Amino acid sequence: LIIDPDTLDPQSRYKLLIGSVVPRPIAWTSTVSREGVHNLAPFSFFTVASRNPPMLCISVGPRTDQPPNTKDTLNNIAEMGEFVINIVSLPLSNSMYESSGTHPPMADEFEKAGLTPAPCEVVTAPRLEEAAVSMECLLDRVLQLGTDHLVIGRMVRFHVRDELYKNGRIDVAKLQPLGRLAGNYTKVETIFELPSEDF
Ligand SMILES: Cc1cc2nc3c(=O)[nH]c(=O)nc-3n(C[C@H](O)[C@H](O)[C@H](O)COP(=O)(O)O)c2cc1C
Secondary structure (H helix, E strand, O other): OOOOHHHOOHHHHHHHHHHHOOOEOOEEEEEEOOOOOEEEEEEOOEEEEEOOOOEEEEEEOEOOOOOOOEOHHHHHHHHHOEEEEEEOEHHHHHHHHHOOOOOOOOOOHHHHHOOOEEOOOOOOOOEEOOOOEEEEEEEEEEEEEOOEEEEEEEEEEEEEOHHHEEOOEEOHHHHOEEEEOOOOEEEOOOOOOOOOOOO
């Protein structure tokens, strides 16, 4: 089957994209508004954008409830020039899901999800106390790409829980990162090296 994406409606294109680019990591992104309201939301269009300097990116789509208005996360990042990406470990999955609901801009999404904001070193946005890994970012640039905005940030601090840090590496088995598939999720159950005789 060969598909020209231009022949598809946007929703069908989106379904093929999110079913093909899998599994995706989840950037559980914390920000603060100019008024000081904390915001937390997950973004699975997320990756490392540069290793040197260390840069991360997330892609933020339009608000589904009121397109083409932009999401609170993007508004806060554009206003404050900073954000924090927290990694979702399995025990935090339901709280992550809860934080993806649409809440009014004045709602503190940490409070709503029963989570704890913790201070950062460089940015004023809070990190998530419950997260085993958090990365403070300063906004580098926002690229508008079609309907979406690619947010690129320079990562200026790692917060890593002690028991996950081994000889300069992250113990991924202990991190238990939650992965995003199309609409559903996956966990890291088997970790192996290549080449392998199993395949
Ligand atoms: C696992 C997961 C991944 C998501 N990934 C994205 C994404 O990559 N881009 C996006 O715009 N929205 C994504 N969403 C939806 C946002 O989290 C949702 O629109 C949220 O309400 C935005 O919150 P905000 O308005 O506080 O920024 C995702 C939701 C979930 C549950």
